[in-house]
Amino acid sequence: xxxxxxxxxxxxxxxxxxxxxxxxxxxxxxxxxxxxxxxxxxxxxxxxxxxxxxxxxxxxxxxxxxxxxxxxxxxxxxxxxxxxxxxxxxxxxxxxxxxxxxxxxxxxxxxxxxxxxxxxxxxxxxxxxxxxxxxxxxxxxxxxxxxxxxxxxxxxxxxxxxxxxxxxxxxxxxxxxxxxxxxxxxxxxxxxxxxxxxxxxxxxxxxxxxxxxxxxxxxxxxxxxxxxxxxxxxxxxxxxxxxxxxxxxxxxxxxxxxxxxxxxxxxxxxxxxxxxxxxxxxxxxxxxxxxxxxxxxxxxxxxxxxxxxxxxxxxxxxxxxxxxxxxxxxxxxxxxxxxxxxxxxxxxxxxxxxxxxxxxxxxxxxxxxxxxxxxxxxxxxxxxxxxxxx
Numbered sequence: 426x427x428x429x430x431x432x433x434x435x436x437x438x439x440x441x442x443x444x445x446x447x448x449x450x451x452x453x454x455x456x457x458x459x460x461x462x463x464x465x466x467x468x469x470x471x472x473x474x475x476x477x478x479x480x481x482x483x484x485x486x487x488x489x490x491x492x493x494x495x496x497x498x499x500x501x502x503x504x505x506x507x508x509x510x511x512x513x514x515x516x517x518x519x520x521x522x523x524x525x526x527x528x529x530x531x532x533x534x535x536x537x538x539x540x541x542x543x544x545x546x547x548x549x550x551x552x553x554x555x556x557x558x559x560x561x562x563x564x565x566x567x568x569x570x571x572x573x574x575x576x577x578x579x580x581x582x583x584x585x586x587x588x589x590x591x592x593x594x595x596x597x598x599x600x601x602x603x604x605x606x607x608x609x610x611x612x613x614x615x616x617x618x619x620x621x622x623x624x625x626x627x628x629x630x631x632x633x634x635x636x637x638x639x640x641x642x643x644x645x646x647x648x649x650x651x652x653x654x655x656x657x658x659x660x661x662x663x664x665x666x667x668x669x670x671x672x673x674x675x676x677x678x679x680x681x682x683x684x685x686x687x688x689x690x691x692x693x694x695x696x697x698x699x700x701x702x703x704x705x706x707x708x709x710x711x712x713x714x715x716x717x718x719x720x721x722x723x724x725x726x727x728x729x730x731x732x733x734x735x736x737x738x739x740x741x742x743x744x745x746x747x748x749x750x751x752x753x754x755x756x757x758x759x760x761x762x763x764x765x766x767x768x769x770x771x772x773x774x775x776x777x778x779x780x781x782x783x784x785x786x787x788x789x790x791x792x793x794x795x796x797x798x799x800x801x802x803x804x805x806x807x808x809x810x811x812x813x814x815x
């Protein structure tokens with residue numbers, strides 16, 4: 426089987442970019458022939474103004490993206506084309522083009538962009554479900570995509586086209602949802618249940634150990650409003666053990682302004698240093714205030730046998746609840762989340778809780794599990810493509 430994996434990297438590197446690289450690696454290690462179409466959002470800035478105007482004018486269909494995918498498919502002749510992020514340089518037109526060239530197509534949904542222009546179902550710090558597939562009036566009015574009404578209008582047109590192509594025209598052959606909750610979310614709007622598959626992300630095997638040598642609570646990720654990190658810092662008790670913050674993003678100045686004697690900030694860390702901090706902590710806190718599907722920091726914690734505390738509800742809350750209901754608190758209650766993190770860190774049964782986290786990684790989030798799910802999804806996409814073609 427030959428696979429072409431396509432992704433438009435974000436201006437600031439994040440989890441989707443890491444997943445793209447990880448899945449290329451595990452497929453190649455398994456002997457799968459993999460080629461890539463590796464683009465960057467920033468590439469758009471380097472194109473001539475006339476070209477950017479043409480891209481904007483044909484944004485939903487994306488003639489530019491269709492040409493890119495046509496060249497890649499004709500060069501590599503893949504059986505399956507797997508798309509991750511498709512904006513702004515590919516668009517749903519690229520998926521349609523790959524299908525027309527005879528390839529089975531599949532796309533991983535990393536966020537909720539099809540039902541929310543911001544991708545987070547978060548508006549001004551609170552959960553918002555005013556928009557849904559093909560209905561983005563409020564999202565355009567508030568400029569939810571990049572704080573721009575014009576860009577939100579274009580994003581809404583593209584998302585509407587993406588939904589219509591999948592639901593009505595069968596492209597891509599399958600969507601990959603990161604969790605069961607995410608799958609049910611889109612099925613609830615009318616996505617065909619047999620073509621929305623659950624396939625989680627995966628992380629490397631950790632080096633877990635007991636509580637000896639561990640201490641404090643770790644909180645890491647992109648420093649942006651939806652992550653809730655600043656509010657969590659403000660709720661951290663003055664007499665509590667050390668809270669370690671790591672990450673980069675637009676709220677870095679606010680993070681620095683809220684540092685105290687028992688809160689330290691390490692800035693953005695590479696993967697090795699991030700996992701080392703997770704391994705040193707007694708607990709990882711995930712104070713996200715949006716329906717975050719499956720953050721890699723949580724999966725890294727499971728692989729290191731480090732308990733995770735999070736808010737109730739949506740995707741991440743349901744995953745953490747499956748490990749232990751003790752690790753869940755009421756949504757948006759930052760003081761309670763801080764107290765629960767401290768309580769979990771001093772539990773007599775911390776070893777057993779860490780063991781459950783590690784077992785969850787083995788059965789759900791290891792590379793072996795991910796590889797099996799990917800290959801199964803590719804075969805499903807190929808069957809669906811053949812069936813529709815016949």
